Amino acid sequence: MAVEILKEKYRSQVREVVLGATKDEGGTRSATIKVGGESTLPFLHFEGEVPNPPVVAMEVWDIFPEEWPQNLKDAFGDALNDPAAWAKKCVEEFGADLIALRFKGADPDVKDASAEDCIAVLKTVLEAVGVPLIVYGCGKLEKDNAIIGPIGEAAEGENLLLGVAEQENYKSVASAAMAYKHSVIAQSPIDINIAKQLNILISEMSTPLLDRIVIDPTIAALGYGIEYSYSIMERARFGALNGDRMLGMPMIGNVGHEVWSKKETFIPVDEEPGWGDQAERSLAWEAVTAIALLQAGMNILVMRHPQAVKLVKQNIDELMQDNSY
Amino acid sequence: MGLSGLEIFKQLPKTNCKECGYPTCLAFAMALANGKASLDACPDVTEEAKEALASAAAPPIKMVKVGAGDRVIEMGDETEIFRHDKRFNHPTAVTVEVKDTDDLDARLAVINDLTFERVGQEYSVDMIALVNASGDAGKFKAAAETVKGKTEKNVVLVSEDTAAMEGALDVLAERKPLVYAANKDNFEKMTELAKSKECPLAVKGEDLNSLAELVDKIVALGYKELVLDSGSRETSKVLADLTQIRRLAVRKKFRAFGYPSIAFTSKDDPQEDLMQAGVYLSKYASIVVLKTDKKEHLLPLFSWRANLFTDPQKPAQVQPGLHAIGDADENSPVYCTTNFSLSFYLVEGEVSSTRIPSYILSVDTNGTSVLTAYADNRYTAESIAAAIKSTGLEDKVKHKNIVIPGLVAVLKGSLEDESGWDVTVGPREASGITKFAKEKFA
Numbered sequence: 142m143a144v145e146i147l148k149e150k151y152r153s154q155v156r157e158v159v160l161g162a163t164k165d166e167g168g169t170r171s172a173t174i175k176v177g178g179e180s181t182l183p184f185l186h187f188e189g190e191v192p193n194p195p196v197v198a199m200e201v202w203d204i205f206p207e208e209w210p211q212n213l214k215d216a217f218g219d220a221l222n223d224p225a226a227w228a229k230k231c232v233e234e235f236g237a238d239l240i241a242l243r244f245k246g247a248d249p250d251v252k253d254a255s256a257e258d259c260i261a262v263l264k265t266v267l268e269a270v271g272v273p274l275i276v277y278g279c280g281k282l283e284k285d286n287a288i289i290g291p292i293g294e295a296a297e298g299e300n301l302l303l304g305v306a307e308q309e310n311y312k313s314v315a316s317a318a319m320a321y322k323h324s325v326i327a328q329s330p331i332d333i334n335i336a337k338q339l340n341i342l343i344s345e346m347s348t349p350l351l352d353r354i355v356i357d358p359t360i361a362a363l364g365y366g367i368e369y370s371y372s373i374m375e376r377a378r379f380g381a382l383n384g385d386r387m388l389g390m391p392m393i394g395n396v397g398h399e400v401w402s403k404k405e406t407f408i409p410v411d412e413e414p415g416w417g418d419q420a421e422r423s424l425a426w427e428a429v430t431a432i433a434l435l436q437a438g439m440n441i442l443v444m445r446h447p448q449a450v451k452l453v454k455q456n457i458d459e460l461m462q463d464n465s466y
Numbered sequence: 467m468g469l470s471g472l473e474i475f476k477q478l479p480k481t482n483c484k485e486c487g488y489p490t491c492l493a494f495a496m497a498l499a500n501g502k503a504s505l506d507a508c509p510d511v512t513e514e515a516k517e518a519l520a521s522a523a524a525p526p527i528k529m530v531k532v533g534a535g536d537r538v539i540e541m542g543d544e545t546e547i548f549r550h551d552k553r554f555n556h557p558t559a560v561t562v563e564v565k566d567t568d569d570l571d572a573r574l575a576v577i578n579d580l581t582f583e584r585v586g587q588e589y590s591v592d593m594i595a596l597v598n599a600s601g602d603a604g605k606f607k608a609a610a611e612t613v614k615g616k617t618e619k620n621v622v623l624v625s626e627d628t629a630a631m632e633g634a635l636d637v638l639a640e641r642k643p644l645v646y647a648a649n650k651d652n653f654e655k656m657t658e659l660a661k662s663k664e665c666p667l668a669v670k671g672e673d674l675n676s677l678a679e680l681v682d683k684i685v686a687l688g689y690k691e692l693v694l695d696s697g698s699r700e701t702s703k704v705l706a707d708l709t710q711i712r713r714l715a716v717r718k719k720f721r722a723f724g725y726p727s728i729a730f731t732s733k734d735d736p737q738e739d740l741m742q743a744g745v746y747l748s749k750y751a752s753i754v755v756l757k758t759d760k761k762e763h764l765l766p767l768f769s770w771r772a773n774l775f776t777d778p779q780k781p782a783q784v785q786p787g788l789h790a791i792g793d794a795d796e797n798s799p800v801y802c803t804t805n806f807s808l809s810f811y812l813v814e815g816e817v818s819s820t821r822i823p824s825y826i827l828s829v830d831t832n833g834t835s836v837l838t839a840y841a842d843n844r845y846t847a848e849s850i851a852a853a854i855k856s857t858g859l860e861d862k863v864k865h866k867n868i869v870i871p872g873l874v875a876v877l878k879g880s881l882e883d884e885s886g887w888d889v890t891v892g893p894r895e896a897s898g899i900t901k902f903a904k905e906k907f908a
């Protein structure tokens with residue numbers, strides 16, 4: 142008996158978002174990257190299109206990442222002292238599709254770096270690598286609101302992916318994106334309704350921005366509530382495929398940021414003998430978090446450990462193989 | 467799922483004889499549909515009707531068991547495609563592969579030792595898959611003896627050679643191992659073997675079509691304790707096949723696919739092996755057979771499984787009140803959090819890893835997290851002070867010091883006024899508790 146393959150017919154597809162801009166497009170990137178555009182659930186090529194593979198961005202900080210575990214620092218060596226060299230290493234040695242530049246040093250409690258300081262770092266990174274950039278502030282609203290405008294202006298036309306717009310605080314990021322031709326990360330706290338509402342708010346500021354939004358559904362690390370993120374993402378993607386325009390954006394997840402603060406990544410084996418080798422365990426923790434989220438529809442993974450990145454990129458390559466019947 | 471009362475009614479005698487204890491056949495049908503009555507109560511129901519009702523009411527995926535006694539693992543019996551609709555019932559059985567050419571004593575010792583404890587849950591490897599890599603029936607049987615003597619774990623016997631299987635199965639039959647596998651050439655003999663020993667049987671196709679055909683042939687031989695393998699080994703293809711098997715069984719009630727499934731990783735590198743296993747575990751495999759036996763690889767896999775198979779509909783709350791961690795006494799520190807399970811377990815995990823006996827005061831915030839509860843006015847100076855009173859904390863400890871989450875540092879002043887306790891602002895994230903406790907309480 143021949144099996145009748147069950148193919149779902151969806152009404153819609155995920156929006157395609159372009160990141161970065163080449164010289165012709167008003168930027169300086171050597172190539173742009175497209176994310177989204179799929180018309181089926183993750184990697185089900187047998188029933189729909191997955192035109193763009195998920196991509197991996199690697200994190201680069203404007204300051205030395207003191208708090209990272211030693212094995213993570215060792216993976217980069219001296220490059221961690223110089224954002225440009227660090228970014229170059231990520232792209233050339235580790236195959237990062239994008240760089241996610243985090244202005245940790247702008248935190249008033251860290252270095253209180255000014256907008257000018259940030260811009261100087263941004264420029265060296267833009268010069269060092271040709272891939273598109275994601276830009277994160279320091280996480281303190283007031284400061285981030287103050288620096289995001291000048292940063293956006295300084296990189297006008299580059300089509301950076303600017304983070305992060307939240308429901309209570311989206312205007313400064315969205316305005317910078319609007320004024321200087323960038324894209325926006327819209328972050329919602331594991332809540333599908335807020336994700337939608339935020340996209341509506343941003344699109345009310347500027348309709349064309351709708352095609353330049355990437356949803357950050359807020360992800361949790363493996364073992365710390367990842368299942369909530371997983372199910373929210375599955376529901377959001379299902380909604381998108383069934384025609385909900387305000388949920389139809391690609392999704393981004395801050396995997397490295399969530400994972401590397403958890404004790405599974407830094408407790409040495411002599412303190413938890415049952416957990417196995419810390420170096421290997423930590424990168425496995427990041428990689429498994431990432432591949433689980435890929436199965437829920439993640440389009441952009443922001444990660445840290447080069448070996449975890451390599452494993453995840455290979456997993457993506459394998460999953461992008463056609464599986465039509 | 468299940469039949470409606472009307473559908474059942476059509477199959478009943480419609481004589482309203484009341485023998486079943488219900489006034490009418492329809493009333494009885496309704497009771498059946500709600501699971502409140504059993505078909506046996508009607509003396510006049512025909513054999514055909516019984517069969518029709520039994521098969522229509524059967525779950526879309528049959529439950530199949532592997533193992534014996536209190537080591538039985540239930541597989542299948544799933545009703546959902548998406549976790550958010552309803553809980554996935556049976557966590558994937560994580561199975562480590564060993565070969566009859568390995569140094570089995572050493573390998574089994576390692577695998578027996580693979581037990582993990584994380585956030586109060588214990589995990590261990592569910593099964594070992596013994597592979598007849600030697601191709602030699604005698605060796606396979608000898609390996610089965612070693613397995614029998616050296617581990618109590620459940621077993622998958624992997625050989626498509628019926629003579630080898632027969633020998634090994636003789637040794638291990640009492641364990642009720644999974645017989646892997648019946649293929650298009652050996653299925654008659656394999657089915658007979660599995661059936662005679664009452665062991666579950668894996669069916670291995672070359673693709674979905676040949677798998678369905680083979681299942682039908684084996685069912686025609688009278689055996690239904692089956693586990694499915696489409697034969698694919700490439701990551702993307704396995705994902706597609708597992709998805710089709712689940713969808714067709716659940717959505718179309720396609721009988722040939724109404725069984726649990728098994729997936730094998732195909733990588734030699736242990737990290738890549740783990741990645742593949744992660745994909746198959748996410749998407750519907752009832753058994754995943756992988757090669758790595760390293761704690762650092764299996765811990766993340768078990769953690770993902772623990773997360774994926776939680777009940778999405780169960781409110782994520784813990785009992786509000788005072789929780790003692792370790793042998794807490796009158797001098798123990800007191801931490802305060804909400805009754806959102808995620809927050810609570812995080813804090814509990816961290817506090818217990820400080821190895822300092824402590825109390826955790828879980829304030830009833832209706833299962834919301836610290837920040838949400840704060841914004842909702844459920845986690846306030848008043849509600850915390852009230853919890854201190856109602857739990858009798860003042861009699862339990864002789865100090866008056868409580869640690870609040872760093873995220874709500876602003877509550878310090880008002881809580882001190884409200885409760886008369888000294889308030890220490892703790893770290894913003896639970897992960898900071900170990901360091902914090904070392905400085906404050908060690």
Ligand code: SF4
Nearest residue numbers: 482483484486491508
């Ligand atoms: S015993 Fe059977 S035939 Fe009689 S009323 Fe009940 S269901 Fe109907």
